[in-house]
Structure formats: structure tokens, C-alpha cells
Amino acid sequence: MNSHLFISVIFASILANSVSALPRFFPNSSSIPRSLIPTNPDGKWDAFKNLTGCHAGENVDGLANLKNYLHYFGYIDKNNFTDEFDDNLKSAIKTYQLNYNLNTTGELDGQTLEQIVRPRCGVADIVNGTSSMNSGKKTTSSGIHIHAVNHYSFFPGTPRWPAGKTDLTYAFLPANNLPDSVKAVFSRAFQKWSAVIPLTFTETSSYVVADIRIGFHSGDHNDGEPFDGVLGTLAHAFSPPTGILHLDGDENWVVDGDVAASAVVSAVDLESVAVHELGHVLGLGHSSEREAIMYPTISTGTRKVDLAGDDVDGIQVLYGSNPNYNGSATSTTTTTTQERDTSGGGSRFGGQLWLLLAVGMGLLTL
Numbered sequence: 001m002n003s004h005l006f007i008s009v010i011f012a013s014i015l016a017n018s019v020s021a022l023p024r025f026f027p028n029s030s031s032i033p034r035s036l037i038p039t040n041p042d043g044k045w046d047a048f049k050n051l052t053g054c055h056a057g058e059n060v061d062g063l064a065n066l067k068n069y070l071h072y073f074g075y076i077d078k079n080n081f082t083d084e085f086d087d088n089l090k091s092a093i094k095t096y097q098l099n100y101n102l103n104t105t106g107e108l109d110g111q112t113l114e115q116i117v118r119p120r121c122g123v124a125d126i127v128n129g130t131s132s133m134n135s136g137k138k139t140t141s142s143g144i145h146i147h148a149v150n151h152y153s154f155f156p157g158t159p160r161w162p163a164g165k166t167d168l169t170y171a172f173l174p175a176n177n178l179p180d181s182v183k184a185v186f187s188r189a190f191q192k193w194s195a196v197i198p199l200t201f202t203e204t205s206s207y208v209v210a211d212i213r214i215g216f217h218s219g220d221h222n223d224g225e226p227f228d229g230v231l232g233t234l235a236h237a238f239s240p241p242t243g244i245l246h247l248d249g250d251e252n253w254v255v256d257g258d259v260a261a262s263a264v265v266s267a268v269d270l271e272s273v274a275v276h277e278l279g280h281v282l283g284l285g286h287s288s289e290r291e292a293i294m295y296p297t298i299s300t301g302t303r304k305v306d307l308a309g310d311d312v313d314g315i316q317v318l319y320g321s322n323p324n325y326n327g328s329a330t331s332t333t334t335t336t337t338q339e340r341d342t343s344g345g346g347s348r349f350g351g352q353l354w355l356l357l358a359v360g361m362g363l364l365t366l
């Protein structure tokens with residue numbers, strides 16, 4: 001057993017014993033009890049909307065919290081955050097706006113705050129000041145035509161599962177006692193990816209030695225990235241070959257796919273989040289392409305389970321195409337024509353990649 005695997009197994013064993021409560025699953029959004037529906041439609045980040053219209057130089061309650069948020073997702077260095085709208089905050093907001101295709105005003109306008117409060121993946125968009133979402137990419141212009149690069153991204157060093165390992169095993173945290181309906185959601189999510197790349201995924205009951213380990217956890221669960229209750233961050237996953245995928249056990253997870261049928265704001269479609277997190281498990285980072293599975297946010301009551309062309313292009317760079325793949329994405333994207341960024345190709349693989357939250361550090365602290 002190599003040292004990485006050894007540490008991974010210890011890590012898995014500790015996590016297997018750290019579950020405080022069973023996750024909540026609902027067959028559909030209308031079966032969620034009223035008592036579990038938050039009063040704030042956007043959950044814990046709703047208060048950020050009160051910052052609408054703040055300008056540089058102002059001192060407003062809540063800006064320090066916003067700086068903490070932007071720090072968590074990689075947009076601003078850790079500092080003694082105050083409630084002052086300083087230059088660092090303005091710069092961080094501009095980068096955020098660039099990544100999410102918003103007007104890069106550096107102002108806290110309504111559109112920007114609407115985006116900021118959406119439930120999202122807990123994986124950071126930027127680490128060490130670099131990003132391969134929009135803010136880390138070049139856009140070239142030719143005459144009146146603007147050609148955007150592809151929006152998919154990878155982890156630093158472009159890690160992937162080893163070439164000889166084409167059948168990956170996966171297992172569910174035994175303490176979660178997941179019903180078959182939930183396991184079936186993950187089976188479908190794996191199929192989205194195996195349809196386009198030459199990898200297969202097989203469930204095993206042996207959690208500790210499985211390549212991919214899936215667990216629902218609440219709050220602090222010993223990997224340095226505590227979950228935050230209903231909405232906010234929904235899930236996170238670690239880069240290959242770590243194989244760790246965690247979901248927030250406090251969400252109101254809807255398993256049967258009719259999440260849009262109700263106005264219940266806290267209903268989160270499990271399959272949509274599962275497909276996204278498996279993208280991380282396989283080596284994809286976040287994408288600025290709104291239609292892509294790897295876009296970092298998902299609104300409640302939304303179902304998005306089909307890979308976009310951007311996702312397919314990205315994952316096939318890592319693994320090649322499944323010979324049976326018919327060459328068209330399972331959903332079409334409607335954005336402007338995208339071209340390979342030949343001029344920026346070197347830097348994509350040369351280190352201008354954002355980093356998933358530091359799994360190495362998490363393992364070292366055990």
C-alpha cells in the first residue's frame with residue numbers, strides 16, 4: 001500500500017465514524033415539511049442583498065462578512081477584514097464579475113449580489129491569485145468577432161485518474177444508510193460521464209478501499225471544510241486520485257427529479273449536484289459557461305443533469321472519447337462560438353489553474 005493510499009484509508013476510516021445525523025431525502029419538493037423551509041429564500045447569504053449599491057470608500061455593516069465569503073472562494077487574500085469598501089474588495093468584485101459573465105463594474109449592483117447569494121459548490125473558484133474561469137483566460141478579438149476560449153478548467157497540474165485504471169469503484173458511507181433511490185441517483189450521475197469517456201464505474205460495498213467515496217455530512221466533518229446548514233454551500237469534492245465526494249447532509253435533497261414542480265426554495269436536486277461533483281472527482285474545475293454542469297452555482301428548484309458541450313470537451317481532454325460516444329453533447333449550449341485557445345494552451349497546462357481546496361493540508365492535519 002503506498003503512502004497516499006494509506007493516508008486516504010485512514011482519512012476514510014475517520015470520516016466513516018463522524019456522521020452526526022442522517023441526511024434528509026424527499027421524493028419531491030412538495031413533500032418537504034414547512035418547518036424545514038428557511039424563511040430567507042437564499043438562506044445564509046441572503047443578508048448580502050442589503051449591500052446593494054455600496055460604493056468604494058463607504059463603511060457598511062456586512063462588508064466584512066462579504067470579504068470572508070470572497071476569501072473562502074478564492075477572490076481576496078485573508079486579512080483583518082473590516083466593513084470598509086476598500087480597493088481590495090473592489091478588485092475582488094471585478095474578478096468575480098468577470099468569472100460570472102457580469103458587468104465588471106467593481107460595484108455591488110443587484111445582478112452581482114443575486115449571483116453571490118445563490119447556493120453553490122464549496123470548491124473555490126481561485127487559488128493563489130490565478131483562475132481558469134474567465135478571469136484567468138485570454139479573449140482574442142478578430143475584427144468585430146469576439147472569440148471566447150472554452151470555459152472548462154482543470155486542477156493545478158491537470159491531475160486525472162491513472163491511464164491504466166479504467167474501471168473505478170465507488171462506495172457510499174455506510175453510516176448514511178442510503179436508500180436505493182439515492183444510490184440510483186448516483187448511478188445515473190456516473191453514467192453521464194461514462195457515456196462520453198472510456199471509464200466505467202462500479203459500486204462496491206467496501207467503503208474504505210473504494211476509489212471514490214461518497215458521503216453526506218453535517219457541519220464540521222474533519223476535512224477543514226465544514227458545511228453550513230441549509231443552502232449556502234451544497235457539496236464539495238477533491239481532485240484525482242483522492243476520490244472524496246461530500247454532500248451537505250442538512251440540505252433538503254430531492255431525489256426524483258421534479259424539483260422544479262414546486263416553489264419550495266430550499267429544494268435542491270440531488271442528481272444535478274452529483275453530476276457536478278463527479279466532474280471534480282474526475283479532474284474538472286469550474287467553468288464560466290452558465291449552461292455547463294461545472295458552473296459553480298445552482299438555483300434551488302432547478303434541475304441540470306446533462307453535460308454541456310463545454311463539459312464534454314473538458315473531460316475528453318483528460319480521458320479521450322468513449323468509442324461509443326456519438327460526438328454530440330447531451331444538451332446543447334447556446335453561447336457564442338467557442339474556439340480552442342491555441343495561444344493560451346501552454347499556460348492552461350503550465351500552472352495557471354485554480355486549486356481545489358487544499359486536500360493535502362487536510363490530510364496532514366489528521
Ligand SMILES: [Zn+2]
Nearest residue numbers: 121123280296
Ligand atoms: Zn464545483
Ligand SMILES: [Zn+2]
Nearest residue numbers: 221223225246
Ligand atoms: Zn468534506
